[in-house]
Amino acid sequence: xxxxxxxxxxxxxxxxxxxxxxxxxxxxxxxxxxxxxxxxxxxxxxxxxxxxxxxxxxxxxxxxxxxxxxxxxxxxxxxxxxxxxxxxxxxxxxxxxxxxxxxxxxxxxxxxxxxxxxxxxxxxxxxxxxxxxxxxxxxxxxxxxxxxxxxxxxxxxxxxxxxxxxxxxxxxxxxxxxxxxxxxxxxxxxxxxxxxxxxxxxxxxxxxxxxxxxxxxxxxxxxxxx
Amino acid sequence: xxxxxxxxxxxxxxxxxxxxxxxxxxxxxxxxxxxxxxxxxxxxxxxxxxxxxxxxxxxxxxxxxxxxxxxxxxxxxxxxxxxxxxxxxxxxxxxxxxxxxxxxxxxxxxxxxxxxxxxxxxxxxxxxxxxxxxxxxxxxxxxxxxxxxxxxxxxxxxxxxxxxxxxxxxxxxxxxxxxxxxxxxxxxxxxxxxxxxxxxxxxxxxxxxxxxxxxxxxxxxxxxxxxxxxxxxxxxxxxxxxxxxxxxxxxxx
Numbered sequence: 001x002x003x004x005x006x007x008x009x010x011x012x013x014x015x016x017x018x019x020x021x022x023x024x025x026x027x028x029x030x031x032x033x034x035x036x037x038x039x040x041x042x043x044x045x046x047x048x049x050x051x052x053x054x055x056x057x058x059x060x061x062x063x064x065x066x067x068x069x070x071x072x073x074x075x076x077x078x079x080x081x082x083x084x085x086x087x088x089x090x091x092x093x094x095x096x097x098x099x100x101x102x103x104x105x106x107x108x109x110x111x112x113x114x115x116x117x118x119x120x121x122x123x124x125x126x127x128x129x130x131x132x133x134x135x136x137x138x139x140x141x142x143x144x145x146x147x148x149x150x151x152x153x154x155x156x157x158x159x160x161x162x163x164x165x166x167x168x169x170x171x172x173x174x175x176x177x178x179x180x181x182x183x184x185x186x187x188x189x190x191x192x193x194x195x196x197x198x199x200x201x202x203x204x205x206x207x208x209x210x211x212x213x214x215x216x217x218x219x220x221x222x223x224x225x226x
Numbered sequence: 227x228x229x230x231x232x233x234x235x236x237x238x239x240x241x242x243x244x245x246x247x248x249x250x251x252x253x254x255x256x257x258x259x260x261x262x263x264x265x266x267x268x269x270x271x272x273x274x275x276x277x278x279x280x281x282x283x284x285x286x287x288x289x290x291x292x293x294x295x296x297x298x299x300x301x302x303x304x305x306x307x308x309x310x311x312x313x314x315x316x317x318x319x320x321x322x323x324x325x326x327x328x329x330x331x332x333x334x335x336x337x338x339x340x341x342x343x344x345x346x347x348x349x350x351x352x353x354x355x356x357x358x359x360x361x362x363x364x365x366x367x368x369x370x371x372x373x374x375x376x377x378x379x380x381x382x383x384x385x386x387x388x389x390x391x392x393x394x395x396x397x398x399x400x401x402x403x404x405x406x407x408x409x410x411x412x413x414x415x416x417x418x419x420x421x422x423x424x425x426x427x428x429x430x431x432x433x434x435x436x437x438x439x440x441x442x443x444x445x446x447x448x449x450x451x452x453x454x455x456x457x458x459x460x461x462x463x464x465x466x467x468x469x470x471x472x473x474x475x476x477x478x479x
Binding site for chain 2 (some may be wrong): 013050054055071072074077079082083084085086088089092093094115118120
């Protein structure tokens with residue numbers, strides 16, 4: 001594995017409950033790259049992320065650079081409203097201190113007042129919880145970020161500013177980012193590579209080459225505007 | 227002297243049961259304590275017949291019961307609660323084949339009026355040990371309960387911690403049976419935690435609140451037992467239930 005290679009995926013096959021979810025997938029991610037995974041619903045994007053994280057059994061090869069520290073934003077994350085768990089305690093699961101919590105919250109446009117930190121996390125709105133879980137993934141400075149539809153439920157203004165913060169953070173710290181998203185417009189500008197997936201690899205390369213009208217029709221199978 | 231030993235035993239066992247209960251209620255395993263209390267009954271019966279420590283009698287039977295449930299689940303894939311139901315009722319049936327009639331009440335509702343120095347010391351030490359273990363795994367279990375995937379990404383060995391957690395449940399149930407008996411043990415983990423949840427605004431208020439309410443219920447129950455000469459086990463549970471009723475008035479929105 002060369003120095004700047006963070007992840008190498010070779011002949012990856014994933015089967016869940018006898019259904020083939022991912023077939024014979026190959027790709028590589030270099031240090032500091034932003035890779036965007038596109039594909040219709042049911043294409044296996046979330047399963048791919050979870051497989052990369054070691055959460056599903058697979059055949060083939062997934063090779064991460066040694067001692068890599070990964071932050072993950074899952075597609076689904078809810079907290080029962082009755083659970084007495086404060087925002088601060090949720091961050092403390094990561095053994096981080098208050099300044100680090102405030103810094104992470106700033107990245108997702110949340111002012112960390114003492115009142116907010118003491119709030120029950122189960123009473124937050126969907127969008128706020130989503131911001132918290134992004135901040136949580138960022139809080140302990142991961143080398144690689146895996147984000148699965150991170151902006152689900154976040155308002156438009158929030159999306160733009162959070163993406164801006166993510167990009168700024170990425171420029172400062174040079175994380176590698178792997179992102180599953182449907183929002184072609186906002187994110188593709190910043191991507192180094194795009195992986196279009198529908199169980200098999202459809203396209204893999206720079207966004208300029210991939211994100212064309214004809215390709216999008218092939219990926220999503222219908223009329224779509226860029 | 228006996229009263230002092232009873233109080234110390236009650237404070238520690240009530241506290242650890244409450245603390246563990248805050249985890250069990252969160253994981254929706256509240257009734258597991260109740261079921262395991264019943265599973266232990268044959269061991270409790272043997273201890274009462276041969277005059278040794280009830281906790282020592284209960285523990286091996288509990289471990290056997292948990293292993294059986296686990297094995298049955300591997301073999302059948304039936305829901306855990308159904309398998310637990312089978313094992314605990316079979317246990318109760320076995321116990322009643324040989325449990326002498328004059329021991330039934332102690333087995334079912336406990337008796338800590340006669341604990342001696344060594345029994346108290348052993349209980350206290352086991353409680354402290356269990357508390358230290360639980361405090362270490364507490365946040366990991368809660369995170370794994372919120373999202374197992376997220377916990378695994380954080381390198382939390384979920385299976386390992388669940389196993390330690392189950393072992394703690396077995397130990398606390400074995401300890402609690404001495405205080406409130408097989409029949410009422412479940413309440414010792416459920417009620418203080420449920421009451422604390424009504425008061426608590428965060429996780430530490432919740433878990434330590436449950437610990438305090440568990441201890442306090444035991445103190446109230448044991449003192450009431452001295453005053454009214456009624457059995458201590460039921461009085462402890464009633465004290466906890468009363469605190470739960472009071473907590474309803476504090477329910478934080």
